Amino acid sequence: MRLARVLSLLAAILTAVTLVAPVAAAEPPFRLPDYVTDNAGVLDDGQLANVQHAVDALYRDRHVRLWVVYVDSFAPKTAVSWTEETRRASDLSDQDAILAIATKQRSYAFLVPSAAAGGATSAQVDNVRLNQVEPALHNGDWTGAAIAAANGLAGLSATKTGGSGVSALIPLVIIAGLIVLAVVVLLLWSRRRRQKRHEAEVAAAKRVDPTDPNALASVPLDALDELSRSIVVDVDNAVRTSTNELALAAEDFGQQQADRFNRAVENAKVTLQQAFNVRQQLDDAIPETPAQRRDLLTRVVVAAAQANRELDAQTEAFHELRDLVLNAPDRLDGLTQKLVDVSARIDPAQATLTQLHTEFADTALASVARNVAAAKERLDFADHSISRARELAAKPVSGEQGELVDSVRSAESALQQAGSMLDAVDSAASDIRHAVATLPSAIADTQQGINQAVAQLTQGGLSNTDELTAARDAAVAAVTAAQTDGTSDPLGAFTQLTQADADLDRLLAGAAEERDTAERLGRSFDQALFTAQSRVRSVSDYIDTRRGSVGPEARTRLNEAVRQLEAAQAKQKTNVTEAIAHANGASMLTAQAQQLANSDVQSAQRTYMNHHGGVGGSSNMGAVIGGLILGNILSGGVRGGLGGGGGWTSSTYGGSQGPAAGGDMFGGGGRF
Structure with missing residues (x-):
């Protein structure tokens, strides 16, 4: 009896302990601290490194982030709902997939946004989940399951683009051939067009003053190179011809008369030699930067042109001298x-x-x-x-x-x-x-x-x-002299007066023109500033009232327009010409912003109407486009929440909520 009582007491204690002790500790959804989180303690250091390596390789190859988390249990939540809440708590985006594994509960979820799937279908994602990830989990291979998920995601793009046989390649080969032919034709046409453009640029370069470096700065580099080649040849020929003619002419009218012409030829030779030296530097094996090459080419052209002008300046006098001797x-x-x-x-x-x-x-x-x-x-x-x-x-x-x-x-x-x-x-x-x-x-x-x-x-x-x-002082002196000595030397006084008056009139005309220009620029600035301010205000209001559908490009243009407008106002007093340029730039940017915003709004309207078919919830379209309630309409969908189950979220003061669902969500979960 005593033994029976002891055994009954032990049985009761064991039963109580069994009922009190949990089978597996449940863990609530939480913000993931790293790409691989092993709260279940099922990975050793080597296994953790292998999973991390697979995750890193996926991001390196496809810029897709895979988050892997091991816990004991999801209870009382389902695997998918626990994973969705953890995804939201972790601020995961369209490029973030997640594999959550409850090792003791033997449940898992593998969720992949459509963007992270690389264009693959939901069926292809499920194939990775059911035929690669889940068999490893069934065998208790925690490391292999995570690596299979990473490798499966990496292979989705290759699977999507794979062919179905030789017949599938035939259209591609034809298309490739047509593309090659089009490229060849385009290259030939482009080459001919470049040649014509180059010829036109060279012809235009020859009309530029070759002694003016500022004028040469507008000549394209290739045209400047050809101009430098032709001008040194032409000037060298002119120097050689002038040298020969001068030697003959000196015999006619003596060396003394020929000296000034000889100096011109010698000066031209020295200047031309400088041009040849620079040309040699351009033709050697040491490459120059485009800026260095332009500087050297400009020096060649300017030096050769100056040498040519040295000769031209004496040409007419040289010919007159020879004619003078012949016709004496x-x-x-x-x-x-x-x-x-x-x-x-x-x-x-x-x-x-x-x-x-x-x-x-x-x-x-x-x-x-x-x-x-x-x-x-x-x-x-x-x-x-x-x-x-x-x-x-x-x-x-x-x-x-x-x-x-x-x-x-x-x-x-x-x-x-x-x-x-x-x-x-x-x-x-x-x-x-x-x-x-x-x-x-x-x-x-x-x-x-x-x-x-x-x-x-x-x-x-x-x-x-x-x-x-x-x-003004010179004019005052001329008036005083005319009033004092005008009767004794009226011609001298009159000449001094007219000269002083002419100088004064010239400067006064310049001052008047300067003031007129300043007033005209002031009016132009006021008009440009008003236009820019009006457009910035209008586009800003447009985006504000349609912020739920306007993307980053339009907002970026508007922000730059505001910066240009501020620069215009800052430079109004110091450089009105630059201020006008900034104001006009702001107007141009706001026009671009308006066009981009219009396109965004129209696209959002089409997306919304295609989803709702113009009935039912379509009354919310204005609120969504205006940003009064938040949805993911900008990414092509019209749903809130992960996996497409949520509704609209009210917009209110605070930071950006970020994408709620990241587009369509592939994958799923269950027991293993």
Whole structure:
């Protein structure tokens, strides 16, 4: 009896212990700390490393993240619901798949978003789950199940694109052939088009001033290279031709006359040599960057063009010199006739000058008082030069042709000066009378310009303040001199006044144009700023009232437009031209943002209507597009929650909720 009581007591204690002790500790859904989480303690260090390696390889190859979690039990939740809640708690996205395994409960769930499936079908995901993952779990191979899930996901894209035999390849081969043919035709057409464009660019480059580096900066690099090649050849030929012709010409009119032409040729040779040196640097085996190549090519073109201009500057004079030697007798006959004509004007000019002295003070005639005497001196010199030139022209000695040229040119210059002096005497009376008559109005005009300059300088804000100040002071001095000495030297006073007035008018015109430009730019800025502000405000309101359907591209353009608008306002005072450019840039960006936002809204409307068919819940479309209730309409679906079971979520203050379902969800779970 006593033994029976003891045995009954032990049995009762064992029964109580069995009822109290749980079979497996259930673990609630939680935020996964890492890609592989073994809360069940079923993996050793090596097995954990193998699973982690498979997960890492999947991400490296396909950028799909697989999260693996081992727990004892999902109870009281089902495997799928526990996994969905853990997925939400872990903020997993469209590229995150999850494999959850309850080792003691012998349940699992394998959920794969459609985006992570790489375009594979739900049936293909189920094939991985049922034929690769689940058999490993059934055998208690916890490591193999996770590795099978990772490898299965990695192979989904290959399975999706696999062929069904040789016949499936035939259309692909035909398409590939057509593509190759199209590519060949496109390449040939593109090559011909590039050639024509290159020829046009070279032709345009030859019209650019080759001595201006700024002008050459707009020439494409290939065209600049061809221009540099052609110009060094052309200029080298010109230098060689000029050298040969100069050697022959020196024999005709002497080395002294040839020296200035020889200097031009030598300078051209030195400059051209610099161009060849740079060209050699371009042609050597050491490559240059595009920027370095452009700099070197520009130096070649500029140097060669400068050498060419050295020669061109002397070409006309060189030809005139040779013609002068060849046509000396005829030229001397013409000069002799001109000497006779100018000499005949001496006595009438002297009479005119004597009469002027009876009408005007000596100070008023100071500029022409010695003109007749000086003209006689020039005529005597011309007569002597013509005589010497005739002597030299009669001699066949080539070495004296240089003196012949000098004599002819000296006679020409002397006769020209003598004629100008006598012309001044003839026009002195009318010029003085005109100066006396118009001096008061000239003083008044100049004074008006002075007053305008004072007004402009007082207003300030001009770029040429110093220059305008100096011109105003010079005009004040000219007016003072005219008022003081105008009667004694009216021509001198009039000349000084007109020069000062002209300088002042030029600077005042520049100041007026500068102010007009500033006002015009100010008006342009106000208009550009108003347009940009209006468009930014309009597009911002559009996106705000349709935020549930407008994607990131439109928002990005709008954000950049706001930045450009702020830059425009910041530069309004310092650089109005740049400010206008920023404002116009903001308007352009808002136009792009509007277009992108319109496309997003239209796409969202089509997606919603296709799902609801225009009835039932379609009354919620405006609220969804306006962001009043949240759904995943932007990703092509119209459902909330994971796996497609949720409804709409109200939008309210706070951070972004992120994608709730990540599109369609493949996979499932169960016992193993």
